[in-house]
Amino acid sequence: MFDAILINKDENGQTVAKSQITFEPLAEGEVAVDVAWSTLNFKDALAITGASPVVRSFPMVPGIDFSGIVAESRHPDYKAGDKVILNGWSVGEKYWGGLAKRAQVNGDFLIPLPEGISMREAMAVGTAGYTAMLCVLALESNGVTPEVGEVLVTGATGGVGSVAVALLAAKGYNVVAVTGRASEADYLKGLGASTILDREELQGKPRPLNKERWAAAIDVAGGQVLANLLSMIKYGGTVAACGLANSMDLPTTVAPFILRGVTLKGVDSVMAPKAARQAAWAALAQYLDKAKLEAMTTEVSLDEVIGIAPKFLEGQVRGRLVVPVAPELG
Structure with a gap:
């Protein structure tokens, strides 16, 4: 059982709460990741508040970004212990996302953590x-x-x-x-x-x-x-x-x-091919000033995510919000 933000919807409307989730055994090509850091983005806020129908199936774990450590893999490119990041690919909309202690995704959605960037910094970028x-x-x-x-x-x-x-x-x-x-x-x-x-x-x-x-x-x-x-x-x-x-x-x-x-x-970031993603991350590692990145970054706990989400829609969020899911992982 893993802690997660979980969105449900029935004839009475949408509900959002911190809950516990379980996963089916890994299918071929899937990877299970212990999430270290996630983020809160505008699209996550739309999903959590229900202000826009971005969620395509319920129940749904939001969180379009995460970084973490591979726990188990049935994908040839990854093995247990690898540090990885994910951005987009309809995760948090169509597939369960990163606002949880564990994520289980298609390994093709992942890229290795770029050199010179920590898991927290990767999510500050997001x-x-x-x-x-x-x-x-x-x-x-x-x-x-x-x-x-x-x-x-x-x-x-x-x-x-x-x-x-x-x-x-x-x-x-x-x-x-x-x-x-x-x-x-x-x-x-x-x-x-x-x-x-x-x-x-x-x-x-x-x-x-x-x-x-x-x-x-x-x-x-x-x-x-x-x-x-x-x-x-x-x-x-x-x-x-x-x-x-x-x-x-x-x-x-x-x-x-x-x-x-x-x-x-x-410019689409959700379905961008792997080569474009890696080129962007390589350029970020080269040009983004980490002191400036830190200046624009605020940490919010998993427990605070639901309450903060509406502030995006009110234009009250500055910079980047990172969520320390299991920061002890790195």
Whole structure:
């Protein structure tokens, strides 16, 4: 029996509680992992609160990230004692996730813990940080360099945004950090932002084109925010879009794309192939300042997860939340 956060749903609605779970014997290709650290992400908050139907079957253990030590393996790439991490792959939505003492998953979903990163640091990075790195790589693959101009980051105090600001600054970019909380300016400048922009500047009704302002952007918001920033990206610029915190809609026109040659690159971290994951993690190990990572990281216990989840939806969470499930493992 293993402690876990468990979501159930019946005709009376959804319930969430800390419970105990058991597992069937390992199937061929599966790996059992003793979870050391997990995280609390925006998607986990949606699952726990039921605010969006991200959970596809019940009962469900949420937690789209975890790091830990292999306890048992029927996968050729892993053996007992290996340190591993998992991000995405619909874990916590379709398959039981990492907010539990043990996880049992398809071994193809795992990658070895990267060199130079501890299990706690891997979860401080988590899906949010790994997504941020994929976004940075997407910009660079389209020719965005520090010399071309400022790069804007929306949702800058959140998990993806905080890591994106720190990564871009480490690579020499001038970063414009967008936030709706002026009180977080010192936090964002500490991560490396050179300019703070009030979110309200991107909230109005979008025009097809506005004055050119930024060379590129990383967007977690979608909706009017993304439409407005697309209208202000400089000629030939690129926007990496990875979220929909504002809206799934995109109320824009083709004008930025056909009149300014703007590129909108979608970034998916959930189903990204193994090679892309390993490239992102290698870049994170090289460029992410661990002191800045620690500055944006807060620990919350497994017992606190359910109560904290609604704060994501209220925009009250800063940076990264890590969950010490069994920190004595490493």
